[in-house]
Amino acid sequence: MRIVSLTIRKWRNLEDVYLEIPEDATLICLVGENGTGKSNILELIAMCAGQMGLSPGVQLKRHPFGAGEYDISLTLRLPEGIDLAAHQPQLDAYGAQMERWDGTLLFRQTNVINSETGAPEGPIGIRAGGFDDVNAAQHVGQVLVSALQQRQEVNELFIDADRAFNPVSIQDQEIWGLIRQDLKVPSYVRQQAALLTQNMYAEWLKAMLAGAHRYEAEYFELAQRAKRERRPIPEPEDPQEPFRAALLGVLPHLRFERLDRDNRTLVFDSAGDELRYEDLSGGEREVAFLIGQIARFQLRRGLLLIDEPELHLNPDLLRTWLSYIRASMEDGQVWIATHALEAVEAAGLDATLVLERSEDRKVRSVAPLGDRPALATLAGAVGSPAFSLARSRFILIEGERPGRERERFADLLGSDAGDKFVEVGGCNDVVRKLAAVRELAAETDQLRAGGIIDRDLRTDQQAAALASEADLHVLPCHEVENLFLHPSGVGALLEQAGRRREEAAALIREESDKHAGRWIIQYATVKEEWGDLTAEVRERGRQWTWADIAGDVDGKMRELAAAEAGVDEATRIRRKVALVSAARAYEAHRAQDRELWKRCFGKEVLRGVAPALGLSSADAVEARLVRLWDSGELPRPREVDETRAYVDGIGVE
Numbered sequence: 001m002r003i004v005s006l007t008i009r010k011w012r013n014l015e016d017v018y019l020e021i022p023e024d025a026t027l028i029c030l031v032g033e034n035g036t037g038k039s040n041i042l043e044l045i046a047m048c049a050g051q052m053g054l055s056p057g058v059q060l061k062r063h064p065f066g067a068g069e070y071d072i073s074l075t076l077r078l079p080e081g082i083d084l085a086a087h088q089p090q091l092d093a094y095g096a097q098m099e100r101w102d103g104t105l106l107f108r109q110t111n112v113i114n115s116e117t118g119a120p121e122g123p124i125g126i127r128a129g130g131f132d133d134v135n136a137a138q139h140v141g142q143v144l145v146s147a148l149q150q151r152q153e154v155n156e157l158f159i160d161a162d163r164a165f166n167p168v169s170i171q172d173q174e175i176w177g178l179i180r181q182d183l184k185v186p187s188y189v190r191q192q193a194a195l196l197t198q199n200m201y202a203e204w205l206k207a208m209l210a211g212a213h214r215y216e217a218e219y220f221e222l223a224q225r226a227k228r229e230r231r232p233i234p235e236p237e238d239p240q241e242p243f244r245a246a247l248l249g250v251l252p253h254l255r256f257e258r259l260d261r262d263n264r265t266l267v268f269d270s271a272g273d274e275l276r277y278e279d280l281s282g283g284e285r286e287v288a289f290l291i292g293q294i295a296r297f298q299l300r301r302g303l304l305l306i307d308e309p310e311l312h313l314n315p316d317l318l319r320t321w322l323s324y325i326r327a328s329m330e331d332g333q334v335w336i337a338t339h340a341l342e343a344v345e346a347a348g349l350d351a352t353l354v355l356e357r358s359e360d361r362k363v364r365s366v367a368p369l370g371d372r373p374a375l376a377t378l379a380g381a382v383g384s385p386a387f388s389l390a391r392s393r394f395i396l397i398e399g400e401r402p403g404r405e406r407e408r409f410a411d412l413l414g415s416d417a418g419d420k421f422v423e424v425g426g427c428n429d430v431v432r433k434l435a436a437v438r439e440l441a442a443e444t445d446q447l448r449a450g451g452i453i454d455r456d457l458r459t460d461q462q463a464a465a466l467a468s469e470a471d472l473h474v475l476p477c478h479e480v481e482n483l484f485l486h487p488s489g490v491g492a493l494l495e496q497a498g499r500r501r502e503e504a505a506a507l508i509r510e511e512s513d514k515h516a517g518r519w520i521i522q523y524a525t526v527k528e529e530w531g532d533l534t535a536e537v538r539e540r541g542r543q544w545t546w547a548d549i550a551g552d553v554d555g556k557m558r559e560l561a562a563a564e565a566g567v568d569e570a571t572r573i574r575r576k577v578a579l580v581s582a583a584r585a586y587e588a589h590r591a592q593d594r595e596l597w598k599r600c601f602g603k604e605v606l607r608g609v610a611p612a613l614g615l616s617s618a619d620a621v622e623a624r625l626v627r628l629w630d631s632g633e634l635p636r637p638r639e640v641d642e643t644r645a646y647v648d649g650i651g652v653e
Contacts, residue, residue, distance in 0.1 A: 448651030517544030
């Protein structure tokens with residue numbers, strides 16, 4: 001079941017919009033600013049699906065056709081091998097004309113009146129595609145609708161953004177009433193699939209509870225019969241095993257355990273802890289619910305419509321979830337309305353449709369991302385499209401997906417939604433992709449982009465040269481985590497933990513010293529542009545703390561240089577001199593409280609200081625400091641303000 005095209009000449013805020021869907025597209029992604037009509041299109045498809053027999057009806061909060069004019073049409077390709085045997089006599093009446101049927105079903109509805117005839121413009125209603133004879137097309141279309149209405153499968157499921165998973169109160173009589181209902185009867189299942197999304201969770205839970213009671217009763221009778229007939233009692237089946245297996249495929253740490261019949265809820269095992277459904281995280285509840293509906297309705301060859309599938313999901317989980325959805329469809333389509341860059345990556349450029357408003361707030365342009373040069377180039381350059389160029393700044397940062405660098409930068413700088421931080425790899429990737437994006441800027445004066453890279457262990461001269469050459473911002477510290485090590489912030493957290501603020505510098509020094517050997521090797525490598533040190537040398541240096549080195553700097557560096565096999569004596573001496581120089585640089589930094597927090601290995605030191613601050617992890621340290629900064633209890637460090645000023649200046653002449 002696949003939509004071939006959708007034409008909206010007039011409907012709500014959409015005018016003269018034509019969507020042609022790639023034949024092989026399984027996942028269709030609708031993107032655009034808020035209010036452009038992404039959800040409207042999903043609602044329209046759901047309404048058309050009801051008219052075409054894919055569902056027994058549609059429940060929408062808003063009437064699909066208001067007082068204004070409308071003119072819409074949709075073309076649907078039916079699955080190959082659809083069973084039409086029960087309706088064959090009616091189709092045979094059209095003889096050779098049936099050879100013209102192209103496998104599609106067309107629906108059109110309009111209230112636009114032709115000024116000359118006084119009648120609605122063009123043919124309306126249902127008709128089969130490929131026929132020259134309009135009457136034959138309409139009659140065959142009605143037969144096909146009848147066949148779709150009688151299919152044993154669910155053909156369409158619409159899950160809107162109004163998803164609520166609050167605890168529900170289920171009375172005994174509600175369950176007993178369902179126990180008498182065969183929950184696998186297609187007509188019942190199709191009616192359930194047409195419910196408003198806000199009611200689906202409660203009905204799903206009722207069905208699971210009633211289904212468990214019904215299965216136990218049926219199994220008891222089966223076991224009793226086997227016993228009377230002296231046959232082996234069959235092994236019981238678990239009706240929820242498909243749900244359990246699918247959930248583990250997306251969330252390996254979360255296992256569905258059982259139904260809690262007394263408390264009327266679902267119970268899960270989350271990494272060894274038993275949790276009720278209501279106690280799961282927002283993302284876990286979201287995924288469990290959506291997977292539950294797909295397992296329940298067994299949608300394989302129909303249309304799945306989901307509004308904002310990214311609700312409560314982090315980027316990595318969203319990608320995994322979308323991969324599962326796409327893999328679950330055999331000959332159907334998934335349509336999603338989204339703001340998530342990861343969803344667009346999953347759909348691809350040609351199957352991502354961008355909605356854009358005109359000055360009068362009407363949407364008259366819906367084009368594939370691949371047809372929009374500016375957007376397509378940006379997608380290729382940074383791996384993400386811009387849905388609202390005029391309102392966004394794109395800041396390319398170091399980081400690999402999956403990661404949380406974008407959230408870290410946004411929290412650190414107090415950025416609003418208009419700042420899009422995009423992880424694009426390492427330093428060289430940021431430089432290269434920023435250059436590609438800036439070439440795109442000649443195409444549109446709306447595009448605003450910049451780049452931020454870590455200073456790492458570059459010297460002042462190296463950092464300044466790179467910032468000037470690539471026209472980007474080099475952080476004033478080793479990496480972004482160092483900004484959370486500013487002594488004022490660490491001191492404030494120490495005080496909250498019942499210790500003295502003045503201990504901050506000593507705490508940072510203590511943790512940094514644990515990594516002194518690796519720091520010295522990396523500093524010398526960067527300064528001298530070495531690229532050929534052996535793993536043995538690097539590993540030996542990694543094991544040394546500053547306490548191991550401080551008593552005999554020359555001797556330790558000579559020992560380290562001597563460990564490099566296959567080099568001549570002159571090279572070994574030069575390396576020893578460079579390593580000594582690096583060790584003295586570290587010694588100078590650790591002697592200055594204003595320098596070491598910037599120059600140390602931020603990730604490792606932040607992780608190391610967390611327990612002394614009474615916090616469980618580096619993430620907890622970051623979160624606590626962001627709260628202090630956002631509340632105004634603690635000013636953001638000057639170095640953070642410098643980075644914020646760079647971001648604010650992107651695109652400003």
